Amino acid sequence: MEEAGLLPHLFRTEYSKIIAVLCNHFGTDYIEVAEDIVSDTFLTAAELWGMKGVPENPVAWLYTVAKNKTRNHLKRHHLFEKKIAPDLRYPSADTGTDIDLSTTAIADSQLAMIFTVCHSSVSEEAQIALALNLLCGFGVQEIADAFLTNKETVYKRLKRAKEKLREEKIAITPPTVQMVTERMETVLTTLYLLFNEGYYSVSGHHPLKKECCMEAMRLCLLLLENPLTHTPAANALMALMCFHASRFEARTNSRGEIILYEDQDTLLWNKDLVEKGIFYLNSSASGNQLSKFHLEAGIAYWHTHPEDTREKWEAILQLYNKLLMLEYTPVAALNRTYALAKANNTEAAIKEAEKLNLTDNQFYFVLLSKLYEPFDPAKAQTLLQTAKEIAHSESDRQLIQKKITELEEKR
């Protein structure tokens, strides 16, 4: 790798690992201390590598420097040391800090951190921000870009979340059976939201979006590697993410604009990821709990079939029926109605659509327009105009305008 790109790359891959290990060492009381040490480590690397050249094994170098800085930090801050040294989970003589940065220790620490970040005392928004920050090594600016908000908001959100963890005295420990029972659902939901943030978010195309998705998948793999967290629902979530990710290359054009499912070049769909998805979907088929991830993975599986068959849409319709019985969301209600049109008939779907009562939702009007298009193109046109008026983001408005133009050309 080129020297200039090396440090940012290492920052992305190593920052969160060292943070996890140090947090695991210090506990939630000293997350900021861990962050300072790791930032300082990278700062030192930036200074020294520029002058003296890149060391032979940059990762090992970073680990050694991080360890030394931790040791020095504890030595220097006598008071601090006195205060926390007795609480350190692995106390040893004198400097008291032998920090283990082996692959296993890193994986264990990150798994422990996932469960800490997903503690119910932290709000959903903050959980995602914390996960991006501590587990994925995203900076405040990057998170702000991804959430379409400003640095201050993200900074405050992270600060509050860290304070909360401290106040509630949330320990960073490897997941126990009890923790898995209590928190696994939140953990999976956070990873699901993290993935969706990258995949669907209104903030449009951003290179970080894809990385958000990749990180969610990496963390989900971490769960699958531990026997305690290798649950059917975790497998289902992984399958869901693989199926969605298989369309990454096909869903944006060279200008970064979103290409809708039905307009995608199916040759660009990644077959390896589809295969992997099927593998995880099969692994998820055990136990007696049908989670929403199972149902969504099933729906995503059928979407990897480009053929527009009635069998496909009937399967999707039934999965949406079950999903809605489990949990209502406007998106599921709209998608279910589309599947109904494909599996049963459009007239029935229009009737059902008009009962949905989602008149503040732009996608509701997009759906209605699509259903009306074959019978009443003029009405379809008006519906799209309404959708455009209430659309939230510029990229959505552009997408709707494109459809309006297409309709005009057809007429």
Next chain:
Amino acid sequence: MKDFLFLFRADYVEYAKRSPEELQSMTKKWMDWIGGIAAQNKLADRGNRLETGGLVIRPGNLITDGPFCEIKESLGGYIVVKTATMDEATEIAQGCPVYEIGGSLEIREISVM
């Protein structure tokens, strides 16, 4: 919002004699109908199906096989729907597949204790 209990009654013994294809198509109709209620965010409880067998217990420990033998229509299942009014609940009840097998639907408002 009020909760309404939907009780489905039909001759389920007769119903079970239908062909597998017919049964499957009925299952789809039920799923589509309940899915449609859920899509309107008006399903409070997806409910359950009830088995055909059962007992009725009366004072004096008098146990009988229930009313199932005497009347043709037995209770086959229930769901709970949440709507603002009884009228709205009745409207939802219009599309119920139970009528297709000659059954009936009873709506009862749930009074929360």
